[in-house]
Amino acid sequence: xxxxxxxxxxxxxxxxxxxxxxxxxxxxxxxxxxxxxxxxxxxxxxxxxxxxxxxxxxxxxxxxxxxxxxxxxxxxxxxxxxxxxxxxxxxxxxxxxxxxxxxxxxxxxxx
Amino acid sequence: xxxxxxxxxxxxxxxxxxxxxxxxxxxxxxxxxxxxxxxxxxxxxxxxxxxxxxxxxxxxxxxxxxxxxxxxxxxxxxxxxxxxxxxxxxxxxxxxxxxxxxxxxxxxxxxx
Numbered sequence: 001x002x003x004x005x006x007x008x009x010x011x012x013x014x015x016x017x018x019x020x021x022x023x024x025x026x027x028x029x030x031x032x033x034x035x036x037x038x039x040x041x042x043x044x045x046x047x048x049x050x051x052x053x054x055x056x057x058x059x060x061x062x063x064x065x066x067x068x069x070x071x072x073x074x075x076x077x078x079x080x081x082x083x084x085x086x087x088x089x090x091x092x093x094x095x096x097x098x099x100x101x102x103x104x105x106x107x108x109x110x111x
Numbered sequence: 112x113x114x115x116x117x118x119x120x121x122x123x124x125x126x127x128x129x130x131x132x133x134x135x136x137x138x139x140x141x142x143x144x145x146x147x148x149x150x151x152x153x154x155x156x157x158x159x160x161x162x163x164x165x166x167x168x169x170x171x172x173x174x175x176x177x178x179x180x181x182x183x184x185x186x187x188x189x190x191x192x193x194x195x196x197x198x199x200x201x202x203x204x205x206x207x208x209x210x211x212x213x214x215x216x217x218x219x220x221x222x223x
Contacts, residue, residue: 043115043203043216089154093209097142097205099154101153103151103153
């Protein structure tokens with residue numbers, strides 16, 4: 001039972017445009033959501049997070065939106081840059097240290 | 112400042128062999144965790160520790176042992192390797208509950 005789902009395995013976006021990565025979850029008890037970015041042969045690196053009491057969090061070019069009624073979150077990257085090409089994982093937790101990760105979306109930003 | 116160091120980076124084992132994956136951190140974080148990443152599965156938590164002497168099971172603990180004798184080290188042991196344990200293993204550390212985790216670069220393990 002996949003509690004955190006990233007239904008798009010890949011996404012291709014032109015440089016300068018907006019990238020939108022989506023994530024759905026099934027457990028309404030999740031209280032904190034995170035996005036990680038992963039380059040090949042490296043570990044994931046933390047990108048941005050959002051608490052369940054908020055609906056938006058912004059950090060530079062990265063914005064995460066949370067829609068609790070739809071159990072959906074999204075990561076917006078504006079403007080997209082070639083260095084953003086990586087695999088993006090969303091993750092969720094509820095009141096513990098046990099993070100549940102999605103399966104990842106591979107973003108490719110082309111010139 | 113190395114952050115989180117995992118050794119070895121690559122390893123090939125035969126079924127039934129034992130091995131220890133090493134994880135060391137110099138960030139003075141109390142919390143550490145082990146994940147495995149398999150194709151199409153994302154990262155899954157194996158074991159975690161909230162401080163020296165304290166460990167707990169994650170989502171997929173079977174076949175793995177851990178111990179935490181110091182703040183810096185959190186080794187993961189495979190007592191009798193099985194082909195199903197072929198995976199990429201990541202160690203992570205974080206300063207407190209709910210804080211973002213910092214990952215090592217992983218150990219790629221193949222079991223024949």
